[in-house]
Amino acid sequence: MKKTCLYEKHVALGALISPFGGFEMPIQYAGITPEHMAVREKVGVFDVSHMGEVTVKGKDAERYVQHIFTNDIAGAPVGKIYYGMMCYENGGTVDDLLVYKMGENDFFLVINAANIDKDWAWMQENAKGFDIDLQNRSGFYGQIAVQGPDAEKTVEEVLGLPCKELVFYTVKTIGDVIVSRTGYTGEDGFEVYASHEYIQQCWDKLIAAGVQPCGLGCRDTLRFEVGLPLYGDELSADITPIMAGLGIFVKLDKPEFIGKEALAKQKAEGPAKKIVGIELADKAIPRHGYPVLNMAGETIGEVTTGYHTLSTDKSVCMALIDAQYAKLDTDVQIQIRKKVFPGKTVKKQFYNKSYKK
Amino acid sequence: MATVKEGLYYSESHEYVKVEGNYGFIGITDYAQHALGNVVYVDMPDVDDEVTAGEEFGAVESVKAASDLYSPVSGTVVEVNEALEDTPELINKDAFENWIIKVELSDKSELDALMDAKAYEAFCENA
Numbered sequence: 001m002k003k004t005c006l007y008e009k010h011v012a013l014g015a016l017i018s019p020f021g022g023f024e025m026p027i028q029y030a031g032i033t034p035e036h037m038a039v040r041e042k043v044g045v046f047d048v049s050h051m052g053e054v055t056v057k058g059k060d061a062e063r064y065v066q067h068i069f070t071n072d073i074a075g076a077p078v079g080k081i082y083y084g085m086m087c088y089e090n091g092g093t094v095d096d097l098l099v100y101k102m103g104e105n106d107f108f109l110v111i112n113a114a115n116i117d118k119d120w121a122w123m124q125e126n127a128k129g130f131d132i133d134l135q136n137r138s139g140f141y142g143q144i145a146v147q148g149p150d151a152e153k154t155v156e157e158v159l160g161l162p163c164k165e166l167v168f169y170t171v172k173t174i175g176d177v178i179v180s181r182t183g184y185t186g187e188d189g190f191e192v193y194a195s196h197e198y199i200q201q202c203w204d205k206l207i208a209a210g211v212q213p214c215g216l217g218c219r220d221t222l223r224f225e226v227g228l229p230l231y232g233d234e235l236s237a238d239i240t241p242i243m244a245g246l247g248i249f250v251k252l253d254k255p256e257f258i259g260k261e262a263l264a265k266q267k268a269e270g271p272a273k274k275i276v277g278i279e280l281a282d283k284a285i286p287r288h289g290y291p292v293l294n295m296a297g298e299t300i301g302e303v304t305t306g307y308h309t310l311s312t313d314k315s316v317c318m319a320l321i322d323a324q325y326a327k328l329d330t331d332v333q334i335q336i337r338k339k340v341f342p343g344k345t346v347k348k349q350f351y352n353k354s355y356k357k
Numbered sequence: 358m359a360t361v362k363e364g365l366y367y368s369e370s371h372e373y374v375k376v377e378g379n380y381g382f383i384g385i386t387d388y389a390q391h392a393l394g395n396v397v398y399v400d401m402p403d404v405d406d407e408v409t410a411g412e413e414f415g416a417v418e419s420v421k422a423a424s425d426l427y428s429p430v431s432g433t434v435v436e437v438n439e440a441l442e443d444t445p446e447l448i449n450k451d452a453f454e455n456w457i458i459k460v461e462l463s464d465k466s467e468l469d470a471l472m473d474a475k476a477y478e479a480f481c482e483n484a
Contacts, residue, residue, distance in 0.1 A: 027421075028394070031394055031395060032394070032395070032419075032420040032421060033395055033420060217420065217421050220421075221420060283398050283442070284398060284400060285397070285398050285418050285423065287422075287423055307420065308397045308398060308418075308420070310420065315398075336400070337400060337413075337415075337416060337423075339400075
């Protein structure tokens with residue numbers, strides 16, 4: 001099991017540690033609820049050093065990224081960031097990722113921890129015929145996410161990193177430090193990528209300044225509430241971006257990318273299954289893998305992520321179900337242990353994002 | 358630190374039984390509520406349901422996960438703690454005071470298979 005450069009600090013803070021994506025990661029410090037609320041109301045800091053980073057440079061860098069990535073980066077200004085997916089030929093998802101345009105033909109790709117080995121193999125396999133320098137820098141970079149309404153003030157004043165002028169989904173470098181206005185919480189916030197030593201210093205400064213350390217527990221409740229997908233739950237080799245309702249990140253008018261034909265066909269015909277939101281009338285909590293039933297009691301899919309949400313006090317979930325039931329306000333049921341609970345399909349955003357655009 | 362209360366019977370899956378006459382009040386121990394964190398939902402059986410020693414009868418849920426409840430004894434549910442429906446966090450406040458179900462015991466000899474406070478305390482220390 002791998003450890004991040006901040007592991008010893010988590011142990012010293014008394015964090016509950018669990019394996020995630022091949023790393024020993026902090027799940028919570030003070031508890032999921034206070035950490036969640038700190039991010040919604042003030043500011044919190046996450047160790048996200050487990051995330052993978054790949055750099056793509058060289059003459060064909062842009063053409064290569066366009067080949068493996070579903071979003072369209074053609075003509076992007078330096079400093080712009082794009083969210084999208086890498087897909088297989090059949091449209092299934094290899095991973096979802098961020099592409100940072102650091103310079104002309106110079107890209108920084110951020111991938112999920114659990115997928116680093118698989119993604120790296122996929123990227124190399126599909127690099128044939130491209131004149132590029134592809135590097136897996138996952139072992140070099142540490143990463144923290146500072147998230148919440150006070151994030152800008154915190155990054156500027158505690159870390160001394162000027163970031164005010166960054167708009168949502170843009171990046172700048174300060175020496176060797178990469179700072180972007182991004183995150184995975186639905187709040188304003190920043191992510192900082194740098195050497196292990198620098199990231200350790202940042203962490204210490206933030207904790208000393210009283211910023212709440214936040215674990216992966218609340219990272220999941222925060223991203224879930226605003227309807228952001230997690231690879232392995234709402235996206236997978238079997239769940240395409242079209243099924244996940246992420247079609248806006250799949251630019252079918254691009255000349256070419258891996259999976260384009262399959263995704264175009266699926267979009268035109270409509271997918272057989274879709275990710276939806278479901279709200280239960282009861283307080284019982286739907287969890288990953290629980291069956292979703294129609295009103296006749298037949299299984300029509302399963303829960304991908306579910307919680308009793310902290311910000312809105314409701315039992316809600318995202319679920320992958322047969323497309324015929326995906327229309328908003330459709331009556332469905334969820335089996336939770338021995339009982340079946342009624343609910344209805346809703347928008348899969350249970351709390352409004354407050355990004356600074 | 359987790360506390361253990363004298364006079365109760367304890368199971369290895371961290372439930373307790375408080376016996377009053379032919380009735381047993383079943384809940385989760387203070388050790389269990391500490392391990393779970395904030396309880397946000399308690400899934401309880403219905404009155405008149407049968408519970409069986411060693412078998413699942415419901416669940417307590419924290420934000421992150423559901424944890425099954427196993428009955429330490431057999432019997433018939435005569436009452437469920439309805440306060441937990443709206444305020445499940447009572448379990449975090451006082452797990453021993455806030456029992457989950459009240460059961461009419463069908464076989465009091467089953468209590469002999471459970472641990473007393475001292476044995477349970479040692480069990481938790483070695484967990």
